[in-house]
Amino acid sequence: MSVAKRLTRSFGAVLLGPVVTLAVQIVNVPVMLRVWGPALFGEWLLLSAVPTYLLLTDLGFGNVAGSDMTMRMSAKDADGALETFHSSIALVGFTTLVLALLIAALFFIVPVHHLLHLSAMSPKEAQLTLLLLCVNCLVMLQWGVLMAPFRSTGRYALGMFSVNCIRIVEAAGFFIIVFRHTRPPGLAAFMLAVSVAGTLWLIFLHLRGARHLPIGFSRASRIRIRELAAPAFAFLAFPVGAAISTQGMTIVAGLTLGPLAVAAFNPMRTLSRLALQLTDAVKNAFWPELSAAFGSRDIALARRLHRTAVQVSLAMAAAALVFLAIAGPRVFAFWTHGSVAFSGTVFHLLLLAVLANSLWNASSAVPVAANQHKQLSVLYVMFSVLSLALAYLLAHRIGLAGVAAGMLFADTCMAAVVVRITNRLLQESPMEFALGCLDFTPAIAATRQLLARATGRGGKPLTSMR
Numbered sequence: 001m002s003v004a005k006r007l008t009r010s011f012g013a014v015l016l017g018p019v020v021t022l023a024v025q026i027v028n029v030p031v032m033l034r035v036w037g038p039a040l041f042g043e044w045l046l047l048s049a050v051p052t053y054l055l056l057t058d059l060g061f062g063n064v065a066g067s068d069m070t071m072r073m074s075a076k077d078a079d080g081a082l083e084t085f086h087s088s089i090a091l092v093g094f095t096t097l098v099l100a101l102l103i104a105a106l107f108f109i110v111p112v113h114h115l116l117h118l119s120a121m122s123p124k125e126a127q128l129t130l131l132l133l134c135v136n137c138l139v140m141l142q143w144g145v146l147m148a149p150f151r152s153t154g155r156y157a158l159g160m161f162s163v164n165c166i167r168i169v170e171a172a173g174f175f176i177i178v179f180r181h182t183r184p185p186g187l188a189a190f191m192l193a194v195s196v197a198g199t200l201w202l203i204f205l206h207l208r209g210a211r212h213l214p215i216g217f218s219r220a221s222r223i224r225i226r227e228l229a230a231p232a233f234a235f236l237a238f239p240v241g242a243a244i245s246t247q248g249m250t251i252v253a254g255l256t257l258g259p260l261a262v263a264a265f266n267p268m269r270t271l272s273r274l275a276l277q278l279t280d281a282v283k284n285a286f287w288p289e290l291s292a293a294f295g296s297r298d299i300a301l302a303r304r305l306h307r308t309a310v311q312v313s314l315a316m317a318a319a320a321l322v323f324l325a326i327a328g329p330r331v332f333a334f335w336t337h338g339s340v341a342f343s344g345t346v347f348h349l350l351l352l353a354v355l356a357n358s359l360w361n362a363s364s365a366v367p368v369a370a371n372q373h374k375q376l377s378v379l380y381v382m383f384s385v386l387s388l389a390l391a392y393l394l395a396h397r398i399g400l401a402g403v404a405a406g407m408l409f410a411d412t413c414m415a416a417v418v419v420r421i422t423n424r425l426l427q428e429s430p431m432e433f434a435l436g437c438l439d440f441t442p443a444i445a446a447t448r449q450l451l452a453r454a455t456g457r458g459g460k461p462l463t464s465m466r
Contacts, residue, residue, distance in 0.1 A: 003289055003301075009157035010285035016164040018277035024171045035178050040120040044184050047116070047130050051137040060235030061088045062144020064228050067291045067371050069152035069213075074295025078212055081152055083219045087228065088145045090220035096138050103134045125185055132188035139195040146202045149213045156288045162205060166198035230374060237377030244384040245410060252388055253403050256395040264340040265400050269407075271332055272350035275320035279313040279358040283365045290369035303426050306366050307436045313362035314355070321351045349404035356411035360418040366425055367418075379417050383410045 150159030387410035394402025
């Protein structure tokens with residue numbers, strides 16, 4: 001299968017994820033409020049928020065292992081890929097076992113019901129719900145490692161499509177069960193059952209398509225785990241930096257301008273960042289192909305992939321942002337029922353931040369795909385912290401526009417450093433990269449093919465990246 005075909009299939013599979021998430025978010029709130037009421041729904045949200053942090057405990061090994069295995073498979077090093085796969089299974093499996101024992105102990109010690117001041121659930125319901133949700137997250141923790149061989153064998157689209165289909169089954173059953181007035185423990189048990197079935201399905205697909213990468217830990221290596229540890233820990237900086245930026249800006253707005261400012265700022269930021277769903281799908285689609293290019297030492301292909309990823313990402317972001325710049329005020333007023341004030345200045349600054357984010361996010365696929373993202377991750381956290389300080393100072397002078405300017409500062413700085421780091425890895429000068437990006441023929445063809453795949457209309461295969 002050509003690179004172009006794999007890209008378009010990956011893009012379609014990845015794009016299905018945010019579509020499912022958006023649909024669930026739109027329907028989830030009114031349905032559960034109607035059936036359960038605000039009190040029980042609020043307690044469910046409180047309990048379900050706690051276990052999600054367990055998903056960070058794979059320390060980024062799933063993504064790092066996927067990149068490493070892809071590079072090794074492209075370099076015809078199947079034994080090295082198997083060693084990485086088994087090392088990741090051993091580490092994540094050991095982490096899961098330790099967490100399971102810890103959760104089992106806390107289940108009998110911590111008075112969850114009293115600690116969280118719950119009233120709509122009984123103590124037994126609260127403990128059982130939290131236990132099932134924690135076990136569910138431990139099961140899903142294995143998905144990162146299971147996706148690594150899909151990435152490395154050119155079947156990333158199949159893996160992502162399968163994961164999103166599992167989410168669709170869970171969402172459909174979720175609403176059916178809620179409408180049957182099932183209590184939280186029953187809903188948590190259903191989610192766990194779907195996750196277990198989904199894990200078994202991913203294992204079946206893996207064994208069917210990659211028998212040369214059997215599941216196990218007989219080839220696990222301490223040396224390989226140590227080699228992957230640094231990029232894996234560095235990968236954790238990305239969700240940390242994102243949390244600093246998103247939650248931190250909310251806190252800054254609240255401290256300097258009050259709750260009403262937060263009520264206006266957060267919806268504007270959410271609306272402005274809808275375009276990032278598209279650009280993130282582009283990055284994830286190009287990621288495995290870039291790893292394969294590095295593994296085969298095809299720097300010329302990696303350069304073309306990088307340029308096209310940046311062009312497609314910026315083109316999609318620009319189109320979405322133009323629409324939002326025009327229709328944003330009306331959409332915002334409809335969405336919020338006119339209950340909070342809209343600021344054109346703040347919104348336009350947020351749109352510019354999204355444009356800069358689209359550039360560096362797409363370009364960051366190169367160092368991430370090569371597991372050379374340690375410097376990038378440190379800079380991301382640093383700029384996120386600096387942006388909070390800048391937003392705090394500017395908010396006192398120019399209000400919410402200062403908070404938005406802080407976000408624009410962080411994304412602009414990241415765009416400058418990420419492109420420089422990427423060009424260094426690709427052995428390409430900034431001028432060569434800029435001139436290469438001026439050739440829009442591959443990007444136009446790629447965008448047309450990606451959108452055709454996403455909408456199910458097919459299209460002619462690309463030839464520029466074969």
